[in-house]
Amino acid sequence: MGKYLDKPASLKIDLMLRGIRIEDPVVQAWACGSSGVDILLPRDTLVNIPCREVFTRNSPYTIRRSGEDYFITDGRGEVPVKLVPKPAFCGGSTSTGVPFRDIAASHGSYTVVTPSKRCDFFRRSIECKYCAGNFNVADGPDRVYTVDEVLETVAAVLKEKTSGIIYLSIGFSPGDDGGIEFLKPYIAAVKKNFNCLVAVEALPPKENRWIDETYALGADSVLYNLEIFDKELFEIICPGRAALIGRKRYMEALGYAAKIFPNGTVASHLIVGLEPPGSTCMGIDFLTDMGVVPVLPIYRPSSEKDLRIEPLTTEIILPVYKHLYRAVKKKKVNLNWVRDLSMVTTPAEIRDLVDDSKGGLMDSFYKSRLGLKTAWGLSSLRRKLRVVDRDPDGEH
């Protein structure tokens, strides 16, 4: 058996780091057009494996097909896997002719919806150095999708019943609200029309009242991605975030959001590979202390112009993920929200690397459709109880 093949979590990390070579024409056709291929590893571990980038040419991994079955092999052993069908909505478009895939992208149990590709950092040339440029208005039309277009997209996504969580994502916009005023009609419309959970991925607003508002509007989860914990590297790699928001404000906003949103629903990305692993571990401790779930994506340069860094190895990264699992367990951060993400290895997936527990009944329950409905119901009830209108009907 190959080095990582027997543990899905470590295999996922290794695959994300090294990518995969696809020689089989059927699989090639399957992966065609996308940056990575979505594959289901054993133990229902979903991974998006890079297959087109230059670094994948040296990967030991390939996919082998035998009849209807697929295997990932590293030359020494192999494990059975399943190809995850591309969501059917990707082929559709809105009634105004916008392809759904321009507005939404599915990543396992969640779908990221971007109502606007705008990120003002690009206008000021202070964009994050690793940014793939999805939000780069300099490269494309400054398109803002209408609420109706977004609703049509979300309807198509939810019809497939693979994603139960809609992430509304927005880049940097000037103003104190962190983009919430802009997202407001979208959040409200999605909440009004669908019984799904909604997460907001934005930059921290200047004042905490916008975080209250985000929750009151119907967001079930919020992500303010710090990305880099090390102070100096944060300033170098994320000049816009450092200059216009500041690391301190990230911390404050995350700490405050963790008090407002339910346990385990406030998350922040820390990119593995853009700072020393020790610094990422310090970031993990800091975030979990506040009750925030650290989400650790791995940096994957996708083009020549991307940030050049020395590639890390799985041996170096694995302890960081193990540290993550131990930290969230120690701080009793709920893991049911951030799980089954194809682009990121989640703390829940690391469990089998650290202890032998299988996650228990609650875990399987929350993965089920009934669990998702229950989570939605509880989240709505909690909001009903917690949100107080400051402008009640009383007169003076």
Add this chain to the structure above:
Amino acid sequence: MSVKIDTRPIWVLLGLKALRPLFFITLAASFVYIIGMPTPEGLTPEGQKAIAVFVVCLVLWVTNVIPLAITSILAIVLVPFLGVLSTRETYSLFGNEAVFFILGAFILAGAVMGSGLSTRVALYMLSRFGSSPKKLVMVIFLLSASLSFFMSEHAVAAMLFPIVLEISKSLGIRPGRSNYGRLLFLSLAWGCIIGGVATFLGGARVPLAVGILNEMTGRTIGFLDYAVAVFPLVVILLLLGFFILTRSFPLDIKGVEGAAEALGKRLRALGKIGYTEYAVGAVMVATVLAWMFLGRRLGLSSIALTSVVFLFVLKLVRWKDIEEYVNWGIILMYGGAIILGSSLHKSGAAEWMVNGVVGSWATSPWSVLLVFSLLALFLTEGMSNAAVIAVLLPASIAIADKLALDPVLVTYAIAVPAGLAFMFPMSTPANALAASSNYISMREMARAGIVVNVLAWVLFNLVAAFWWPLIGMGY
């Protein structure tokens, strides 16, 4: 949307939610119990029912679990339903002059604000006279007060709030860290509160009190009479208020150049004064003069409504714009309060309650004034000032009757202190706005406010004892 997230444990919130139905069930049971119990001696069956309605409304007004106006509607429904007053009589009380005066005042204030006149006056005064930190605070204080002589203090606070906020920002003072920030916002709030008690126009509570007085006794209070009666109180409170403010929060900045620039910019953005502003100003001045000199003869509400007609004849306002400024909830609330007051009086319930509950200690006119002004001052800190009047006035008029005290005096003793809530954000919208700026904390507001509250009570009673006899309203 302005929201707050309650972060108390979920079980506490669930418990509190469960309390609401329990609250209404208990209230309904108490209502049925009071109606069903044997009628006490000296009380008529109608009086007993009126008391039951009063208790329900009192609880609802104090707790504010449903909007004040809806509690009033409940009173309007229950009074004829229980046969305390006939349906015709109940609804005709809604046509009380006070209700129409309030409606007229809302429309007039709406016209002044909508035309931009009030904002222009405010900006002009601030940029003209606010050349040093102390002067700027004084101008805000006096401007809030003097504008509240002519329009609702709530409207004045809402209008000046963004200007004061801009001043604070342009001065670079940080919320919660600067004495000057505290000073600016408390000057705004206290100016509005003190100015708001100076005339009938500062808030709708005085017209409401006069409405109840009129329904119960046939007596009334003139616009000018009222202003003269409270004049020394307002002047002394303004002086003392400013003194306490500047002592409690010593100045901690040296110049206000940034503010002058911001104010100048806003003023320039208004452009030059136009026909509408001149005309609205003229109508307003004529109205106030008519209230002062013809009020008794023509009636305050008739004058207000005539001016409203003029505004529309001269095409100075549009109904669509004015609707925004008319607080129909307050109008409903006042109509209901007058009906409730009348039902207590006409059924003999007010007199019976006074004899039984407060008869023993209210033995002299001055003790009635002392106690009721204190009660009003105390209750208004946690309760809507209109509700304070609706609750206290019928009983106090009945006491006045019993002691052969002029009911006009007790009307003052409740209507004036009911407007003097200095301590808490929930006491009055002016305080709520000041606190919402985050420049002043609730504790700081309460600490400074309690001093003025005590002073206001003492002063009110001194004015009643020494000034009123001089103008022919002694006791």
